[in-house]
Amino acid sequence: MNTILFVASENDAIPNCKVGGVGDVIRDVPRQISERGDQVHVVVPSYSRLHHNGILKAHLNLQLRGVTYVAHLYEVEGKEEHKNIRHYVIHHPEMEAGDIGGIYTNDLEEPFFSDNVKYTIFCTAVAEAIKQGEFGKLNIVHLHDWHSSLLLFLKNYHPAYADLKKSRFVYSIHNLAIQGIRPFENSYSSLRNWFPTLDFNYDDLRDPRYHDCYNLMAIGIRLADAVHTVSPSYKEDVLLPSLAPEFIGGEGLENDLKRADKEGRFYGILNGSTYHNLKDVKKNRLFFNVAATIFKQLQKETDKEKAKFLAHTGEKIVPFVQKRPGFICASVARLTEQKFYFFKRSPEALLQILDKLEEINGVYVLLGTGAPEYEALLKSISYQKKNFIFINTQCEDVVNSIYKDSDLYFMPSLFEPCGISQMLAMRNGQPCLVHHTGGLKDTVQHVETGFSFDGKTYDEKIKNMVASFQEAIYFFQNDKIKWKQIRDNARKMRFTWKKSVDEYYKLLYSFGMDRRIA
CATH class of the missing domain: 3.40.50.2000 (Glycogen Phosphorylase B;)
Structure with a gap:
């Protein structure tokens, strides 16, 4: 049995944790994986609300800004029970609910400031939970969009989290236009503020357009073992520069994506949809x-x-x-x-x-x-x-x-x-x-x-x-x-998750096709 950890900002398999299509993916893909006999853990932030009625599993001590943060890992119930799937949320007071669906925050003056705070704490807490063995031995850590990519930074640069190198890291791009760009220094949400004593290579993390900033989407693309977009045609689009508004392509990251493609670790796999156990909706209502x-x-x-x-x-x-x-x-x-x-x-x-x-x-x-x-x-x-x-x-x-x-x-x-x-x-x-x-x-x-x-x-x-x-x-x-x-x-x-996850196993997870279900 393989064990896969999904790290994301949304999870529609638990109540009140969805804004967009990411939530659908995080709901449906683990169910398909569980049917193949593999185990999936799914972890998202609690947004100061989703941990209520959960079971406290661990205290997580984190070193951020030169002080000790204490976060808490809770196991929570899913909307449906599925064998081999366990759902978790991480709680810390600074990981607050946002004004967009109770998840994201729309910061007009400093884009991504509030979300950077919550997801930096979240990712560091996930790294600590992996280190403590809370999810067991992990074959795959599957990250989704910029909200989770800081784990790759911790894996590569933080000596306390060297254990993360034992797992294969996969990075999924759901929307390349939202990249999580923040300054290296001189802000509460800057990288140097969070990790004041850590040595890291600025060029590995730098945004190609704003050189005083790091780009969390770029970090995911540059440092993951495999990168994937959620359709084949979108993969082809993002390898080209944007010429807005006629064409939206790589949004400044096309060269990073071309490099990943040349290295044989960039794939386009179409998302799927569910065609069974549909909610019966009355006609003409x-x-x-x-x-x-x-x-x-x-x-x-x-x-x-x-x-x-x-x-x-x-x-x-x-x-x-x-x-x-x-x-x-x-x-x-x-x-x-x-x-x-x-x-x-x-x-x-x-x-x-x-x-x-x-x-x-x-x-x-x-x-x-x-x-x-x-x-x-x-x-x-x-x-x-x-x-x-x-x-x-x-x-x-x-x-x-x-x-x-x-x-x-x-x-x-x-x-x-x-x-x-x-x-x-x-x-x-x-x-x-x-x-x-x-x-x-x-x-x-x-x-x-x-x-x-x-x-x-x-x-x-x-x-x-x-x-x-x-x-x-x-x-x-x-x-x-x-x-x-x-x-x-x-x-x-029929755009089935079975077909999509077959491709996950073959291209992203490198498990081969031996666990394909009938």
Whole structure:
């Protein structure tokens, strides 16, 4: 039996520990590994809340800033019980909950300051737990995004954690655009502040653009035994320099990635989706669930402007509770530049799409929270257009109904490392309209399983986005046979975790394929 430790910022296998797709991966991959007979430990921060009702397993004494920090390792219950999987959280008072999903902190003046504090303490505590043998003998330590990559720094430079060299370290890149860059010195969250007496090679850690800073994403790429992105096409994208906004590539780290690729330790493996034990969601409950969610939210909302907008949204969906609109286009995503840059820069394109929907008694339902400027834009358009239903809150029942009841799923991401939403929509036989980038290239084929758009320039992309939307509407209205074929093809697609984890075993873990399940 092999033993693998997953170290990450999110884990949707335990309650209240998910913001994005990373949480899905950390939930699903260990389950696949456990079915092969190997053991998985999963550890995340407690964010000052997830350790409640856990079982205290260890006190962890850490030397940081020249003083002793005491962190605590707790074992916690998962949402489901799975053989060979154990879940842990690490608690320390400075590892606080953030304003984004109770996990991350949006520091506007000093990006990554607060998160650097929590994840530096977290990674050092994980290193101490490994050293103390709390996870047993580890074959693999699998790190996810910049939040966990400090473990590689400790492995290479901290004499107290030389034992980490006994394990193989794998580093997964879920989103290269978020890199965890902080100064070497002269800040509470600087590397020298945390480790004032440690000798290390600045050049091994230096950000290629900001030479007075270290880059935690770069550390993961440079020092891991194997590096992987979450789709083959995203791997190819990030080997090239970014030419924003037409193309988002390596974001300053393309040379590091090229070096890893030349050394034979960089791979692109498509994420998977789950196709069994799905939650049974009733059909035609979308607008009922939206109404119920808004009503509940209004009961506790104290901000007058937020309450006003919730009431506005509630009024708009009342007619659809009794009678479904003629066509439902939908999106679910955090409101960020990655997901909705095209709307922010070219709101006229969104208005054209809404006008086209209006011709067929269609609506566009968008659920999400996030950056204030994106929320403000979408609220403004919601007040302008009666068929744009912007649900500015979060609700699992509404999300599940969107995947069940919509006719077209819209995913105009500026870039997309993999994407899970398109897989969830296709699983329900829902065609997707996507930007032809990253993992969306690997999962959606134009006029076969959905629709896509691209272009050599930004203006071409916007023009083609609207044209592809109009093409989808044309098939829905005028070619029912082709529309049904596209829906059926989408439903038949299978992006399984079994296939993905086969590649993990062969390429990342170097276990070979002897543990492949039937």
